[in-house]
Amino acid sequence: MDRLIHENxxxxxxxxxxxxxxxxxxxPLQAGWLVSTAEERQILRVSRGSSK
Incomplete structure (x- = not known):
């Protein structure tokens, strides 16, 4: 297991x-891609705009 982690x-x-x-x-492009990927995988939820 340690060997696999080290290789990765x-x-x-x-x-x-x-x-x-x-x-x-x-x-900015890299951060946007990471956020959208996390949203697609339901790892992260981002609220956009103002919620009044």
Whole structure:
């Protein structure tokens, strides 16, 4: 189990480094994608607009 976790972390680290090497990370786009994905999976609920 520890070996699998370690391998996954190494893989994620490699992917992160490849993205960082591009020098053009669009953080607002990335945050929007993460929020919409979390909403689709019902992990997060976001209220939009004012509720008066």
């Amino acid at each position: 972390l190494e893989s994620l680290g490699g992917a992160r480094q490849q993205i960082a090497d591009l020098d053009e990370i669009n953080y």
